[in-house]
Amino acid sequence: MGPGEHHCHSGVYSLDAIGIGVDMQEAILFYILGSLAVVCSLGVLLSKNPVSSALYLALTMVGLSFVFVGLDAFFIGMVQLAVYAGAVMVLIVMVVMLFDLKKEEDSFSPGFFGNGLKVILGGFMVGAIASVIAYSTEMILSAPKITQAEPVDMSVKALARLLFTDYVVAFEILGVLLLLVAIGAVALSRIPGGTHADD
Amino acid sequence: MLTTDAVLSVGLNHYLFLSALLFSVGMMTVLLRRNLIVMLMGIELMLNAVNLSFVAFSHYTQNLNGQIMVFFVMTVAAAEAGVGLALAVNVFKKFKEINIQQFEKLKG
Structure with missing residues (x-):
């Protein structure tokens, strides 16, 4: 069964019938979600209010999670939605609310010349990465190992099996790391003073 | 050089370009902003670009090890956000604002 005849029998959500193939569907999804992610990340960079920065970041995370789903990484996409767009964003927004940061005059670092230099260097970095990508991916993907005879199991089940066999030590160490971080964050926040610094 | 086929058939290159763009925007956020929390958001953005x-x-090499790495990166990023925000709370307690310039006064 080729990639083009995947949805033919279902009929309900078949876009093939009106001449939009699977490649085209992937392209449309990619461009919509990719531009959403890029525009929202620019919103993080440019908005002066930290609360709207945080909300733009949440939108970027949501867009990226759907890009992950489009790449057949269903578990990673859902974890991204739950952990990043859920937990981490709630943490950040709560801290921002705690601080009352609305009046932010000098939110960008000073120096017109220095900032221009930083932007130019960032542009150079995009160009360098892009040219490296353009020259090297042919080489990577045409390596002989990629074209396996039988399809590889990429399901969530296979991911779980890999995580709990080959990577089980790293997984346990990650648990210890999270415990340390929890203790460390509590210890840092317990330094006398409280959020109302005169106590 | 830019043909319609290269635009319309999305491959690995497209995703890597998107990732490079997001990484650079995250890097700009860390470089250009002075608010500690927004800089943390820039770091999250860079980590997400790497995840992408x-x-x-x-996906394009049909190898699951990459997704395992994403899982680990996400956990470490959540840990980093936790510790970073705890530090931000401390800085705010001392100086009543969380500008990155206050960090140089944190001695001992």
Whole structure:
């Protein structure tokens, strides 16, 4: 069964019938979600209010999670939605609310010349990465190992099996790391003073 | 050089370009902003861009190890956000604002 005849029998959500193939569907999804992610990340960079920065970041995370789903990484996409767009964003927004940061005059670092230099260097970095990508991916993907005879199991089940066999030590160490971080964050926040610094 | 086929058939390159763009925007956020929390958001953005290239490589080479790495990166990023925000709370307690310039006064 080729990639083009995947949805033919279902009929309900078949876009093939009106001449939009699977490649085209992937392209449309990619461009919509990719531009959403890029525009929202620019919103993080440019908005002066930290609360709207945080909300733009949440939108970027949501867009990226759907890009992950489009790449057949269903578990990673859902974890991204739950952990990043859920937990981490709630943490950040709560801290921002705690601080009352609305009046932010000098939110960008000073120096017109220095900032221009930083932007130019960032542009150079995009160009360098892009040219490296353009020259090297042919080489990577045409390596002989990629074209396996039988399809590889990429399901969530296979991911779980890999995580709990080959990577089980790293997984346990990650648990210890999270415990340390929890203790460390509590210890840092317990330094006398409280959020109302005169106590 | 830019043909319609290269635009319309999305491949690994497209995802890597998107990842490079997001990484650079995250880097700009860290470089240009002075608010500590917004800089943390820039770091999250960079980590997410790296995650995107991991997932793209994992999909196009049919290898699950990349997704495992994304799982680990996400956990470490959550840990980093926790500690970073705790530090931000401390800085705010001392100086009543969380400008990155206050960090140089944190001695001892």
